[in-house]
Amino acid sequence: xxxxxxxxxxxxxxxxxxxxxxxxxxxxxxxxxxxxxxxxxxxxxxxxxxxxxxxxxxxxxxxxxxxxxxxxxxxxxxxxxxxxxxxxxxxxxxxxxxxxxxxxxxxxxxxxxxxxxxxxxxxxxxxxxxxxxxxxxxxxxxxxxxxxxxxxxxxxxxxxxxxxxxxxxxxxxxxxxxxxxxxxxxxxxxxxxxxxxxxxxxxxxxxxxxxxxxxxxxxxxxxxxxxxxxxxxxxxxxxxxxxxxxxxxxxxxxxxxxxxxxxxxxxxxxxxxxxxxxxxxxxxxxxxxxxxxxxxxxxxxxxxxxxxxxxxxxxxxxxxxxxxxxxxxxxxxxxxxxxxxxxxxxxxxxxxxxxxxxxxxxxxxxxxxxxxxxxxxxxxxxxxxxxxxxxxxxxxxxxxxxxxxxxxxxxxxxxxxxxxxxxxxxxxxxxxxxxxxxxxx
Numbered sequence: 001x002x003x004x005x006x007x008x009x010x011x012x013x014x015x016x017x018x019x020x021x022x023x024x025x026x027x028x029x030x031x032x033x034x035x036x037x038x039x040x041x042x043x044x045x046x047x048x049x050x051x052x053x054x055x056x057x058x059x060x061x062x063x064x065x066x067x068x069x070x071x072x073x074x075x076x077x078x079x080x081x082x083x084x085x086x087x088x089x090x091x092x093x094x095x096x097x098x099x100x101x102x103x104x105x106x107x108x109x110x111x112x113x114x115x116x117x118x119x120x121x122x123x124x125x126x127x128x129x130x131x132x133x134x135x136x137x138x139x140x141x142x143x144x145x146x147x148x149x150x151x152x153x154x155x156x157x158x159x160x161x162x163x164x165x166x167x168x169x170x171x172x173x174x175x176x177x178x179x180x181x182x183x184x185x186x187x188x189x190x191x192x193x194x195x196x197x198x199x200x201x202x203x204x205x206x207x208x209x210x211x212x213x214x215x216x217x218x219x220x221x222x223x224x225x226x227x228x229x230x231x232x233x234x235x236x237x238x239x240x241x242x243x244x245x246x247x248x249x250x251x252x253x254x255x256x257x258x259x260x261x262x263x264x265x266x267x268x269x270x271x272x273x274x275x276x277x278x279x280x281x282x283x284x285x286x287x288x289x290x291x292x293x294x295x296x297x298x299x300x301x302x303x304x305x306x307x308x309x310x311x312x313x314x315x316x317x318x319x320x321x322x323x324x325x326x327x328x329x330x331x332x333x334x335x336x337x338x339x340x341x342x343x344x345x346x347x348x349x350x351x352x353x354x355x356x357x358x359x360x361x362x363x364x365x366x367x368x369x370x371x372x373x374x375x376x377x378x379x380x381x382x383x384x385x386x387x388x389x390x391x392x393x394x395x396x397x398x399x400x401x402x403x404x405x406x407x408x409x410x411x412x413x414x415x416x417x418x419x420x421x422x423x424x425x426x427x428x429x430x431x432x433x434x435x436x437x438x439x440x441x
Contacts, residue, residue, distance in 0.1 A: 004059060006046040007108075008294050008356050010383070013054035022064045024139070027168055032143040034058045039416050040141070042164050044110025045085060048117055048381035049296055051418040052163060060168060062110060068092040069171060077134055079173040082112035090284035099179045102126040102207075103287040112169045117381035118161045118340045120349065121287065122330035123207040123224075128342055130160040131335050132175045138167035141413040145170075154338075158404035161340045163380055165419060166408040182206075182286040183227045186277040191219040195308050202331055211326035212311075214318050215264035218271045220326070224287070227280060234280040245292040247273075252293060252324060252355040260322040267324060295325060298364040298383045299351035300376035301341040304331065307348030310374045314350055317370040321363045325353035338397035338404075341377040349379065361385075387426040 005012040017038075019030040034040050034057070041055035044062060053059075062083025069079040071093070078098060080089055086100075086107040093099055102121040109119060115136075120128040135149045136159055146167065148156040159166050191212050194201070201208045207224035248270075255266050279286055302310045311329060318327055328351040332342045341347065352367045354360040364383050368376065377394050378384035392398045402423065409415070415423065 004043060004046075004054070006048060006051075006053070008049055008296050010049050010296055010356075010360075011051035011054055013051070013056050013059070015055050015057060015059035017058045019058070019060045020064050021060065021062070024145070024170055027060065027065070027139050027170060028143040028145075030058070030060055031139055031141060031168065034141075034413070036411065036413075038413065040168075040413050041416055042112070042168050044083060044113035045108050047106065047109045047113065049298075049383045050381075051416065052117070052381065053113075054418070055416050062112065065170070071096045071098060071176075073098060073178075076175055076177060077173050078176045079135075079171060080111055081171055082110065082169045084111050085109065086111060086114060087288065093176060094179060094282060094284065097179045098176045099283050100129075100174070101132060101177050102129070103284065104129075105287060105289045106291055107284070107288040111172055111174075112164070113381075115160060115172065116162055116164050116169070118337075118342070118379060119381060120330070120332045120342070121207065122209045122332065124202050124331050124346065125206070125333055127333045127335045128161070128337070128340050130337055130340060131333075133160045133172060134175055135173040136160070136169055137171040138169045140167040141409055141411065146408075154400055155404050155407075157337050158339075158401050161337045161380070162401075162405070163339075163419060163422070165405050165414045165423070167414065179229075180283050181227050181229055181231055181233075181280060182224045182283045183231070184277070184279040184286050185223045187221055188218050188271065188274050188276075189221050190217055192217070194219045194221060195311065198308055209328065209330040211328050212315070213267045213271050213326045214315075214323050215267045216271045218274075220271075220274060226283075231280050233282075234278060235285070236277070236279045245290060249293045253357070255324045256355060256357050263322045263324050294356040295353045296356055296360040296364070296383060297351055297353045298367055299328075299349050299379035300368065300371045301332070301347040301349050301379070302371060302374040302376050304346040304348050306374045307331075307350070310348075310371055310376070311350060313370050314352070314367060317366050318352065321366065323352070323354060323363060325355060327352055338401040339380075339391070339395055341379055343377075343395060343397065350376075351379075351382070387421055388424055389426060391422065 021027045038057035039055045040058045042060045043053040065083040071078045104121045115130040118128045205223040210219040210221045212219045330349045332347045334346045
């Protein structure tokens, strides 16, 4: 029996049946062959931390269902198969002098997975990636297909961010734009000065984010701005990223081996090595960075107007836990997708991380509790232990999504135990997959 594991090793499963479809007909056959009691889930790159994709019954991997289907430069659209990675999609678009309007700093996720979990980049004018969907096709539990566009109203809006609970998304048409270049600027600054100047940073830059390293007074700030296409490229040498990953891996392993009291000293030593950095290049190359060091993470969207106060409260919780990994701060435009974490409000996403070899649940639950007064919504692809009642309070259109979900999947075939808990339970169910808990070894 095959065992599947996600990227961080926090969730595993042992499906009784695994499919690697290459065609739409293959996907339909796999669904029609599933028994009425079988849970069917789809896996992409495995970059979600909770057991969103796990199933001990039927697992569909879309790793062979990939590729660019069509581009229409005049309409500004591109159609892509759902298993395609964001990395591969952007390189295919570049061959047509096209690009996505925004990306996060990791591009390993599948297109369908990034959409389904509300994945995002940063920038006041940019929503979650799912806001760029123009059309999508999915296969329902009975093997039938549905084509959805904005004309389909609630069904379309629900399908854009759905956690794969309406069916198997197979093909997506996205809005794209002419290829463009970005200039990146990375630098350190006192964290309190950055917090005081958040509004200025947001107003002056297309994209702005920062990482604060616990037990230091330092933020690592990153800004991105579109520049003239004739601006000479200034790429980051590949060896620099490799060295940075190796160094950070070593420091994290050292932090795991040493007593927690050593964490402040390790972080201060780390920050002392940071140098100001510039880069210029095609947008998709500048957005993405290599992240070789594995971790566990929770991320929460809070109203943008409350973000600085929320961050300050979160900072105290992080310090109490002597955490080594930085806390991330990113801005995202609001949208109207019923369970997008940015629904109805411009948001700032605050992300908390721990090295994958360290325990994480108590810390991340404390972070969630700290942010609860700010109506914080967890990122669907990051660790959380919320249930249906919690989400009903957080999402004004929660019942809109629930109605569409039940219409598309009345028997709940696309709900594993984790998702049944999210949509029907109280947030503390035992899942049917193995949820790994790291130890200090």
